Amino acid sequence: MNVVITPAMIAQVVISGLLSGTLYAMVALGLALIFGVMRVINIAHGPMLMLGAYVTFFLYSAFGVNPYLTLPASMAVLFVLGMLLERTLVFRVVDAPELSSLLLTFGISIALVNLAQLAFTSDLRAVEFLTGSFVIGPVAVSKPRIVAFAFAAIITAAAFLFLRNTKLGKAIRATSQSRDVAMVCGINVGRIHLITFGFAAALAAAGGTLIAVIVAIQPEMGQIWTFKSFLVIVLGGAGNYPGALVGGMLLGLIEQLASLFLTTQLSEAVAYVLLVLVLLIRPTGILGGRST
């Protein structure tokens, strides 16, 4: 087509990319934690995000709660649900071959989506709370996205501080570095698994709450986030937590720039080609190394 790409357009998509990139990073950090600590790829991560979005929707539509104030509620609900899933099902496959954990979490994912379909129907829901944008010269900054960006940045920063400075956070990092050594040091590894899973589900739920204001809510909204989170943690280096941040930003930018310069059709392909290339050339991620 005869589209002339101007610097203003690039600025526009870069802003969009960074805004969504922060959300990707926050959600993917959950997946990275589970993978790092338990060596489980949690395909049910996206559906957890979907459930978080529904918590926000119901609180908003039934009680008129400001959707951003539902963040603690949706995170708490999913924290508990995450722990429940870990305690009943997921802990059984922690040491099994990866096929078991992939399939188990896939089964959980299908079950969650279809339960949501039965319970909430597949009707589209929306939290019409904040729309529109701040127009700054040629660039428009979406209001709900900038708010989501701010919350995601705060939550992600808090998560990093928690992992770095608290005793529990250190225990989580220790377990992901070496489970055996952690055990020898007196860390209750089972309990760490439990908390990590709940914590990761809460991060997904936060993502759900924040995008509930941006996109329509429906039972199948989550799966795509599982794939995006895969991309993020591979780009950033699996098990490398700061890597999730880099990976998230990178994915946001790649998606937007590829859609701008090529087509929306191909942007998905570009992201996956990059995924395969990173796996082949630099399996430790763009940042490289394995630091926590």
Added chain:
Amino acid sequence: MSPARLFQGGLVVVAAALAVYPFFGTGYGVRALLQLFMWIALAGSWNLISGLTGYVSFGHVAFFGAGAYTAAILITNAGWSWPLACAAAGVAACGLALLIGYPCLRLKGPYFAIAMLGLNEVLRALVSYFEGLTGGGSGLSLPTLQASVPIYYVMGLCAAAVTALTYVIITSRFGLRLMTIREDEVAAEAMGIDTARHKLYAFLLSAVGPGIVGGLAARDQGYIEPISVFPLATTITMIVMVLFGGKGTVWGPVLGAVILFVSQEVVWARFPYVHQLLFGAIIVAVVLLMPRGVLGILQIKYRLPRTV
């Protein structure tokens, strides 16, 4: 009669019954069995790479889709006859496997699984993008041709061939080497097995079946579109069938395909709204309760030979 003889006799009877079925059966029966053969071939093929070497191909439907598109394009654009086009589909899938397998089989564990998943998505996006050849999202509509019965036989042969191939491999030294890789790749390497080459061969063999079957399915359905031939759900179904029947065995994929397909067709079709939920529950149950599958359990209980 020994159990083995009994089993062989039963096999002959079933094969004969299936061979004459189209002369008595209904159109639906032919189509349903055809679909069952397809699943047996797909599950059996996945078993060749993932059941034997332990490398989990999470994007195996890519070969099915590649086969479907190859055959459909050759039939519509080049006017090939369908048997020829389906053979070409097998070759194309094999070529694709060579292209993907050579680099990707170096990846271990979950990384290989994710890479395969990604490649399937790339393929789907590319097929949608090159619409001049593939019709893009509009899909490809094949000229009308009623060939369900011939396709039924070819599909049946494919299912039989994949099963026979599995038997040959499992009873050969090649198969033993593959299983050594599954149990411990480093040890296999140390024993002097050229693991890269063996994995690649297994991968190529596992791609041919889905390629041909994909071509046949495209011809039979008469219409394909990217979302209907590259779905993750198809890969998952193959995997669950193999797991349910017993991975790394000859008859496991067949058993799994028959049980799951028949129950889906007969039982689940009556409960459309909970059908998917049940599928999810079955996956969870299989993984947790019977990771070795039906046949795996029987093997242990009755000391059946490894080559069952």
Added chain:
Amino acid sequence: MTFKVVGVFVAGIVVLATTAVVVDAQGPIRIGASMSLTGTYAKLGKNQHEGYKLCERDLNAKGGLLGRKVEMVVYDDQSMPATAVRLYEKLITEDKVDGIMGPYSSPVTEAAANVTEKYKKVMVSPLAATTSIFRKGRKYIFMVISPAEVYLEGLVDIAAKRGLKTVAIINEDTLFSKAAAAGATDLAKKKGLQVVFTEAYPKGNTDFSALLTKVKSLNPDVIAAGTYFDDAVALTRQMKELNVNPKMFGVTVGGDLPEFYDTLKQNAEYIYGSTQWEPSLPYPGNKEFFDSYKKEFGHEPSYHSAAGYAGCMIYAEGVKRAGSLDADKVRETLLKLDMKTMFGEYKVDQDGFQVAHKMVLFQWYEGKKLTVWPDELAAAKARFPTPPWNQR
């Protein structure tokens, strides 16, 4: 043991087949269809299914068909062409239904039509809008709704009459939406508009920012979108977020559903949508249909419901006039039939391709859909042009 199972299976089929023949003589007329009860199209498929159910009820209330009761046999095709193929084969060869109705959506119909043609069964397809399905020399398939290609005709027509110059056309990359976009492109060129941008996006896409940034840079007068539903909602929201302000914005499918307004609230104002049918249109029996549907199912019908109902009624009319269920006789009747239903006019050409039914264009106006095109059916004039987002 396996042989036994096969034996039982075969015996079962034989028994089924014979009983079916015996019952057939006096039993009800059974009409079979597969439907997207689950899967991607579940939402719209459900509406069509309810249309069929209401038709079944109304036919029976008036004494059935050819003196026999009517019974719909519906299976779930999970919105997948492959499943639908198998189900139509089952309906025809095992259930031995007397008549066939079409499934939901173009891709599913495209695949299912191969089966119905094979067995020479008449299939009235109320919700297949893609022209190519009907132009392949098939003899027994009949179209009810207007083709995809003319969905956006109203939008383009108004734009041309108002002296607008440029149009951007975007679409979901699936059979129907692509055809709608291609049709819009042709119509726009014919009416002297300049098509400045076309791009397809994959099904399930939720992020349109880069796409809309490109569109915005060209500042087109009109944005025409070939959509289903989710994407129509997402596009609207993101147009507001990116402050994209065309003088007209119209969508194909999705904009007509009440949920569209419920989801977007006042942001849906001014948006144009095309539809095959509206409750407010002055077609015979339309009001009665609307009322009884709402009473029966507890929600308002969409055009999918209405098309399902009308399609079933058209088939029944064909059978009635032919005086028989014989496919060739019904086919002859349906080819000649010219009928005014609550859905509008039905008349097909020699391919079974719809030529009489009218598309309408509506605009969201204070929470209601007002028909603004074509002139003879319009309830109001379009509120033109659409003001920028900050002035709505």
